[in-house]
Amino acid sequence: MATGFSFELKATDGKARTGVISTPRGDIRTPAFMPVGTAATVKAMLPESVRATGADILLGNTYHLMLRPTAERIDRLGGLHKFMNWERPILTDSGGFQVMSLSGLRKLTEKGVTFKSHVDGSRHEITPERSMEIQRLLGSDIVMCFDECTPFPATEEQALESMRLSMRWAQRSRDAFGDRPGHALFGIQQGSTFREQREESAEALKSIGFDGYAVGGLAVGEGQEMMFDVLDYAPDMLPVEKPRYLMGVGKPDDIVGAVKRGIDMMDCVLPSRSGRTGQVFTRRGVLNIKNARHQDDPRPLDEECSCPACRNYSRAYLHHTFRAKEIIQSMLLTWHNLHYYQDLMQGMRDAIAAGTFAQWEADFHAKRAEGDI
Numbered sequence: 001m002a003t004g005f006s007f008e009l010k011a012t013d014g015k016a017r018t019g020v021i022s023t024p025r026g027d028i029r030t031p032a033f034m035p036v037g038t039a040a041t042v043k044a045m046l047p048e049s050v051r052a053t054g055a056d057i058l059l060g061n062t063y064h065l066m067l068r069p070t071a072e073r074i075d076r077l078g079g080l081h082k083f084m085n086w087e088r089p090i091l092t093d094s095g096g097f098q099v100m101s102l103s104g105l106r107k108l109t110e111k112g113v114t115f116k117s118h119v120d121g122s123r124h125e126i127t128p129e130r131s132m133e134i135q136r137l138l139g140s141d142i143v144m145c146f147d148e149c150t151p152f153p154a155t156e157e158q159a160l161e162s163m164r165l166s167m168r169w170a171q172r173s174r175d176a177f178g179d180r181p182g183h184a185l186f187g188i189q190q191g192s193t194f195r196e197q198r199e200e201s202a203e204a205l206k207s208i209g210f211d212g213y214a215v216g217g218l219a220v221g222e223g224q225e226m227m228f229d230v231l232d233y234a235p236d237m238l239p240v241e242k243p244r245y246l247m248g249v250g251k252p253d254d255i256v257g258a259v260k261r262g263i264d265m266m267d268c269v270l271p272s273r274s275g276r277t278g279q280v281f282t283r284r285g286v287l288n289i290k291n292a293r294h295q296d297d298p299r300p301l302d303e304e305c306s307c308p309a310c311r312n313y314s315r316a317y318l319h320h321t322f323r324a325k326e327i328i329q330s331m332l333l334t335w336h337n338l339h340y341y342q343d344l345m346q347g348m349r350d351a352i353a354a355g356t357f358a359q360w361e362a363d364f365h366a367k368r369a370e371g372d373i
């Protein structure tokens with residue numbers, strides 16, 4: 001582990017683990033959920049509100065920030081933490097995933113990816129070396145290797161070619177990252193749904209050596225059953241003493257299933273994005289506040305939730321502000337969803353520490369089966 005970084009496993013319960021990642025900017029309690037702060041903001045939230053939900057770390061998107069306002073400008077202004085007023089840990093992705101999903105006119109070669117900005121149509125190139133430079137300029141605490149997220153579905157040959165490219169890029173990322181005390185570099189396992197390729201990828205990453213290891217190439221349309229099939233073996237291939245990060249996940253039941261299979265960190269836009277579209281996550285399942293059935297309902301979104309929305313507002317009010325397109329609707333529902341996700345993580349951390357994860361998981365699913373939300 002990089003100087004200034006450490007990961008201490010506090011307890012395990014089956015494959016589920018709880019621990020602490022210690023960084024110069026603060027501790028990260030695992031299993032951890034990272035809210036996504038795409039363009040240097042978790043949309044509709046102040047940083048102090050994000051912290052109040054229980055988040056220890058948030059994610060920044062290299063692709064968005066390199067285009068606007070640019071990494072060089074953020075560096076000149078003191079780095080991403082100062083720029084967005086979040087002094088706790090930040091993990092940045094490498095930009096590779098969003099380049100392939102958001103930009104236009106892309107050309108992928110051994111060197112990297114050239115593309116056209118979705119913002120203003122300007123041409124750009126991102127390589128492992130450039131991705132490391134951008135993430136350094138941003139000042140992120142946990143840097144992700146530049147990789148190719150293998151599309152799904154992929155043939156065995158396509159997946160193998162893609163994975164091996166990512167492993168060559170992982171070596172170049174490691175070489176370009178250098179030795180940066182207080183900053184960590186995570187590798188990303190690929191191999192799609194092919195066990196042997198996941199093994200080859202894990203061995204390649206371990207031989208290079210990283211401070212943490214991500215399971216990539218999932219949450220790309222394969223569905224929960226296939227994702228869990230891969231998670232039944234892929235995390236076990238990674239070093240037990242290093243953090244394991246599942247990228248882009250997910251719905252609450254995805255997260256529970258991933259933690260059950262040994263994952264320590266996750267990120268997803270779902271809770272924040274859903275907050276803006278009226279989708280609300282509760283202990284009894286998902287509801288959409290725009291549904292007319294809520295217009296006279298005096299109850300909170302979730303009787304067991306202590307967030308500002310649930311403490312101070314009725315479903316009727318939230319239904320009204322959604323219908324009226326009031327800004328407060330995005331603020332309150334985003335806050336609630338992120339608070340619910342952090343309560344979910346805290347519940348799992350406590351259950352793993354107590355050795356009661358199986359019962360906690362059963363209760364989690366039983367409440368959702370009761371319905372009546």
Ligand SMILES: Nc1cc(N)c2c(=O)[nH][nH]c(=O)c2c1
Nearest residue numbers: 097149216217218219247248
């Ligand atoms: N679902 C995913 C979300 C992501 N942000 C990534 C990524 O950034 N890199 N590589 C990946 O495989 C990947 C998968």
